[in-house]
Amino acid sequence: MLKDFVKAVPPEKEELKEELKAARAQLAGYQMKIKDAKLPVMVIFEGWGAAGKGSVIGKAIHDIDPRFFKVKNFSAPTEEEKRYPFLYRYLLEIPEAGKFTFFDTYWMEEVTKGVLSGDISEKEYKQRINSINTTERSLHDNGYLILKFFFQIGKKEQKKRLEALEADKDTSWRVNEADHEENKHYEQFLDVYDRFLEDTNRSVAPWYIIDAKDKKWAELQVLRFLNQGIDTALKNQALASPILQNIFPLKQMPKLNEITLSDKTMTEEDYRVELEALQKELNHLHYELYRKKIPVIIAYEGWDAAGKGGNIKRIAGALDPRGYEVHPIASPEPHEKARHFLWRFWTRLPKTGHIAIFDRTWYGRVMVERLEGFCSENDWQRAYNEINEFEKELTDWGAVVIKFWVQIDNKTQLERFTERQNTPEKQWKITDEDWRNRDKWDLYEGAVNEMIQKTSTTFAPWHILESNDKKYARIKALRIVIREIREACDRK
């Protein structure tokens, strides 16, 4: 799209000035509407070195109140950042509802520079494009407005600008070897940029090529597209997003009422012996996965009082405390609620070689949020696919993702609730909400069945832990964790 880009004709000087003034006022007028509509706006600037992105960002924010925007820029990832998935450092910075974030370069730069340097293979390139398109669509579907601008200047114009910047001691530091490389091999860079733009140009997050030869005209083009995009997004707030068909391979799973529990028991003695042996094995494995830099994510869901806490403790007890973290997930805090529902899990990902254990997870979207009406029907219906995409992203990164559903029957829950209620040290574990949820057992069972059917992908299947006998469930969990990590270690 860059190569066959047709420049629009700029207005005459006076006209341009007038239109610019009006467009700035229009943008300023939008800020309260965006706030009221809780619309999060991502404005991404990419382009040739010295094309003037920074200067236009400076102009664009001029009339927006600092309470309503942030400017973020990205340089090459640090060693620490490289220990997280590619998307990680970008997603951390997404705006909250009702606010703008202006990005001075985003994920395009890392990908295109990687292709040009040869650090990113063709296969990796395609994977990144897929990650980007999937993520931008998921952000859009969850209410984000994403607008992307590419600042275009010609080879000669760039050369002239680089020379001018270098001639001035205040600005010479802004020009580096990479800029000269870009100019020297302009045509080669053009190919890679053009391909990236075409590969990521979707209506959920469209690209706009900006003719950046004249500063004022560049600003006007950006403001026109920005105002238009905001206008459209505000009109579309009430619209639902399409529910996509599942494209991930699924495993056949039983329904909860098909799971037998009474025969899944274990003697105290067998339990002691096995527990010690398995914990020892897991402890060794932990060092191995640390050396091999494999990230592990263990997700626990299950009925209240099913024994999640005790089960997690038996896993965690085998691990070196420096290499794992348990994340108890409660209802989101305001700054979390104001972002994409997966954001608070992105921020809690482990780095390579580490283990993150989630006590309750992103599946809250299709259980409590669904049943309590904390999100719309369209939201939770889309979420199965969004979650599968998220977990695919994690496993493609190399993570071992293990998901446990801790299962008990209704009668066992009642016994455990009653026991908690009657034991002073355990009373804090039981709340009115637990009793209220219990009343909705059937609704939850339906939601859980749907969740397990729709999100048991081959790369991140659910494992059922039969937990009427907690000892049995703990040993089963340890075995699965060991098996999955062992397989990942052996592959590496």
Add this chain to the structure above:
Amino acid sequence: MLKDFVKAVPPEKEELKEELKAARAQLAGYQMKIKDAKLPVMVIFEGWGAAGKGSVIGKAIHDIDPRFFKVKNFSAPTEEEKRYPFLYRYLLEIPEAGKFTFFDTYWMEEVTKGVLSGDISEKEYKQRINSINTTERSLHDNGYLILKFFFQIGKKEQKKRLEALEADKDTSWRVNEADHEENKHYEQFLDVYDRFLEDTNRSVAPWYIIDAKDKKWAELQVLRFLNQGIDTALKNQALASPILQNIFPLKQMPKLNEITLSDKTMTEEDYRVELEALQKELNHLHYELYRKKIPVIIAYEGWDAAGKGGNIKRIAGALDPRGYEVHPIASPEPHEKARHFLWRFWTRLPKTGHIAIFDRTWYGRVMVERLEGFCSENDWQRAYNEINEFEKELTDWGAVVIKFWVQIDNKTQLERFTERQNTPEKQWKITDEDWRNRDKWDLYEGAVNEMIQKTSTTFAPWHILESNDKKYARIKALRIVIREIREACDRK
């Protein structure tokens, strides 16, 4: 204290086992009390390589619910982390109220290793010790329990352990060159460790030397001190902390009612001319401070409708958007309220070469929090000193700290409130709370006078911006910002 450490006599084997069991149960019992009392607990482990810190941490957390603790460890600071003050990366990780954080090494390691490698001079060492002691006291005074353990083993014992670790392929990666260095130059390291322990051993954050030759006995010693420390802290929750005498040089400042406003005006024409010239100058300076890696913090406080927003805009408008951030400060979110009141400002510090502009600041503690009773009298009375210490830390780091009080008179505020109320586009700027605060003008005036007297240190004085005429105030602010940054650039 390490050199003349007298080992306690461990109990007999059976007795030890019994006591250990009791001590673990006692710690487990404390977790709910800590939660209810909203006590944040920092447990810091330091010691010789291979002394067994990790293993004891693993034991200590065994009976604590994952909802109530985190384990954090630290390695050498990254290049990115080095662009923040020394304390920064440690303070980010302090626990929230009602929870434990176990630190596997904290700031001791960075300081002692720096001394031993020669990277930290004697002067810097003393500065760090002072920073640490001040910060630990400030944390303690704000309700934190801090317990510090140093794991002691002899030279021969360490050598034996390093060899054993290296002999096993699962653990050999845990031994590095630095461990061997430590063992080889044991006596030299001992000197530096011992000095650090003595220099930072205060009752607000005491050190306990742990005889770490036997694992179980080490665990018991830790648990004994931990349980004792928690017991004491729970008993002391209601106690107030001493208000320390000011030790910082203060500037003489006027009272608000001594400031004349009516003569501080400017013509529209002079304003236009000056604004353009000053913004241009500041724009150039921004690049210079970026090159010289000077961090800048600009703090705005002032009456509602005094013109803070517009003033900030004139500063920000001159800056490259990639090099500054405006932080509008509202009431703290739950995770912020659950920590030391300065935490949410530590997390928003600029890195070197960047500018952070705060629209309202940490001074909320001695204004709105004081007057609305959001903190205790003891809290806000201590805060003047805690804030001066915070700003001293920033200026010692090399930051330029500029504080503005934007002043208007009572009549002008009423006019502006009324205008906002009557102008549809401005109505969002005026709330019922603004009117309520206006009723408390005299109380606020008293609090502001006390604040300005007590926190106008020579290194971070208040600057009054007479803002009945906003143009005058904007030009004055720009001049002060330019002057302060210019001076810092010239010094460097």
